[in-house]
Amino acid sequence: MKIKFIGTGSGITSLKRFHSSLLFSEPKYKLLIDAGDGISKALLTQKISFNSINGIVISHLHPDHFSGLSSLIVQMKISGRRNDLNIFIHNNLVKLIKIYLYQSYIFNERLGFKLNYVGFEHEERIKLTTELSFISKQNSHLDHYKAFDKGNTLSFSCSSFLFQYRDKDIFYSGDMGGKNDLYLFGDTKPKVLITEISHIDISDILTILRSFEKGKIILTHISDEDEIKLERLFNSLNKKELKRITTAYDGLTISI
Ligand SMILES: [Zn+2]
Structure with a gap:
């Protein structure tokens, strides 16, 4: 299986990186993780055909992870898609996504392909193929907004993911609330371990690198300012550690 970093930027729009998004590709399935602002152009830049994507999973509803979804679906329609598209999203958000797409004038009967909404619960295993599956867990990224939701109308669902491909685990932090996530x-x-770095400190990355003995760590969700933070991190690492940690860039592809 291959993992391609479609975008590696933070929530701050940048000329250097598209907003964070990943594409998991195995022979039978292509899964896009997050579809923020600019995702269609980011996919074009990486020469990924819109219609080769079988499913999209959305981690949470911040615009850098979600707001490109309706535009991407429109691009799929325009390019003559016929194959089904699965949208994986936490159960609490399914209704909202349906309304959002409807309000974007995306009508099922005009699409030319079927949109399947696959709601999931945290800790529920979602199987994509016989070899690829994932479970999600609620993280604390959105917790600090709760006090502002006076009418208690919002869902604060925000996922971190553990993907399993054959016997291998791949952790994707999504956006986090802090190091505990x-x-x-x-x-x-x-x-x-693919971790975002905008909401944690360098010391937290160092701690996990040192406690996480064998695996590889890939850093993403990087603002222009974060690049300075990363330079400091890399200067403090020894040779062995440097081999296990990589800064992602748009287009980076790894094989699992
Ligand atoms: Zn983000």
């Missing part, structure tokens, strides 16, 4: 999956020792 890096340990959501307890003792699991993933082969690859």
Whole structure:
């Protein structure tokens, strides 16, 4: 299986990076993780055909992870898509996504392909193929907004993911509330840990690198300012550690 970083930027729009998004590709399935502002152009830049994507999973509803979804679906329609598209999203958000797409004048009967909404619960295993599946857990990224939701109308669902491909685990932090979210999956020792770095400190990255003995760490969700923070991190690492940690860039592809 291959993982391609379609975008590696933070929530701050940048000329250097598209907003964070990943594409998991195995022979039978292509899964896009997050579809923020600019996702269609980011996919074009990486020469990914819109219609080769079988499913999209949305981690949470911040615009840098979600607001390109309706535009991407429109591009799929325009380019003559016929194959089904699965949208994986936490159960609490399914209704809202349906309304959002409807309000974007996306009508099922005009699309030319079927949109399947696959709602999931946290900790529920979602199987994509016989070899690829994922579970999600609620993280604390959106917790600080709760006090502002006076009418209690919002869902604060925000996921971190543990993907399983054959016997290998891949942890994707999604956007986090802080370092504790890096340990959501307890003792699991993933082969690859893909973590965002905008909401944690350098010291937290160092700690996880040192406690996480064998796996590789890939850093993403990087603002222009974060690049300075990363330079400091890399200057403090020894040779062995440097081999296990990589800064993602748009287009980086790894094989699992
Ligand atoms: Zn973000």
